[in-house]
Amino acid sequence: MASIIPNLSVDCVVFGFDYKTLNVLLTKRELKDPETDKVVFTDYTLQGHHVLVGENLDEAACRVLRDKTGLEDIYLEQFYTFGSKERMQGEKDQLWVKKMFPMFSSHVVSVGYFSLVDSLKIKPDLQHQETLWFPVDELPPLGFDHKEIIEKALEHLRIKLSREPIGFELLPEKFTLTQLQKLYEAILGTKMDRRNFRKKVAQMKYLIPLDEKQTGVAHKPAQVYIFSKDVYMRTKKEKFDFSI
């Protein structure tokens, strides 16, 4: 088994969208007193792990994602590296590190990645490991500097989303324009006019309408669209702008 680099880790901010709000995947962290077995504290953390010796950062991020969520081949992008020496000095964090990783340095630099998933694709059995979705604006108490990491991830996501068409990564392969609009509204924190939104996406040739409609909805069914990465790559030069 490969050994780990003691002061370098990756943390993944996994974003999911449930057609209403943007959510982050978090895992419960619970410290129990070894003698009394009483819970000392409970909070949540991102999916993270140390980088292995001889492992690329991107590989490490993929590995963490695979090991902790079962997700593979999903959108994953590095956004910032957190290197404050105080980032693991919280009271809870010190207790935790002392118990779980007494052999490690307590100054660990962590490279932040964010990933985008269709949240319906995620394995439901994650809940057994107490890994749950939380709305980004209703986060539970978080360990380490993970609140800061999530905020920075969100900031990067917003900038990226307003410059490049990556919103599709949060939706199923086939989606409706209303779903797409709600996604932009949820992430960018704006309200958009439906007609104007449609006018805008009508110019994006890589958004392809299918000969297919929504089924099983109690209203006029919407046409479904797919995103063509292929067409996008060929017409990339065209200006993309959903400025905040």
Added chain:
Amino acid sequence: MASIIPNLSVDCVVFGFDYKTLNVLLTKRELKDPETDKVVFTDYTLQGHHVLVGENLDEAACRVLRDKTGLEDIYLEQFYTFGSKERMQGEKDQLWVKKMFPMFSSHVVSVGYFSLVDSLKIKPDLQHQETLWFPVDELPPLGFDHKEIIEKALEHLRIKLSREPIGFELLPEKFTLTQLQKLYEAILGTKMDRRNFRKKVAQMKYLIPLDEKQTGVAHKPAQVYIFSKDVYMRTKKEKFDFSI
């Protein structure tokens, strides 16, 4: 003396503007054969160094900048972390590492920072240490993955510059609108119309014209402006957009 973290470093991409092109500060790296004293190879590298134990990343970047260029209190921003295990595996790099740092791991993850300076403020005696400015589009042969680092830095600089007023950091305190326009043109790689450019900056209240003109120029002297960080912070909400 503090010890270093063996597999973590910072590299600084120092940008300067000479009123014509955007430049990067690079330091010569020369490997000599220890016996014959003949030069084995010559190339250039960014300003970089390992992070010290117990040192914040941002502190490390400030320290590197201070030690290697004498610069302090200048714009400095982290932009990306380079963690490919191949990044120091070039032939030259291996020779260099073997000679200079035989005790270190050859998988060093490096956190990239870029900084912006008024290039006239930089100490001229840097040239004795063979640290020189190179235009970003005429770079010499570079060590490690520093070409990639500079390209990524530029990409980030462009995005940042088109979203926030940071161009002033590359100019003297008092500058003219033409200098500012040339700066945007050089970095974003565009040509702008002078009148339209002025129309745009006229709306930016934090660009304050002084009762003062250029002197010693062989043409109609231009009015000089300063950037007021103060006014900017108060009027930040206003949309800033120099989209590429």
Added chain:
DNA sequence: ATAGTAAGTGTATAAATGACACGAACAAAA
């Protein structure tokens, strides 16, 4: 059959962008 819900669509107004040319002010050279 009816009620409820989201889909789909066009126009008119306002705002932003882009193209464009000439007189004024200075230093240097004649």
Added chain:
DNA sequence: TTTTGTTCGTGTCATTTATACACTTACTAT
């Protein structure tokens, strides 16, 4: 002292882009 070369500073009109706004249609559930 005059001329030359150079950059500064300025306004308008045409085009493009953004914004505001309301009714009919298609489906499910009751």
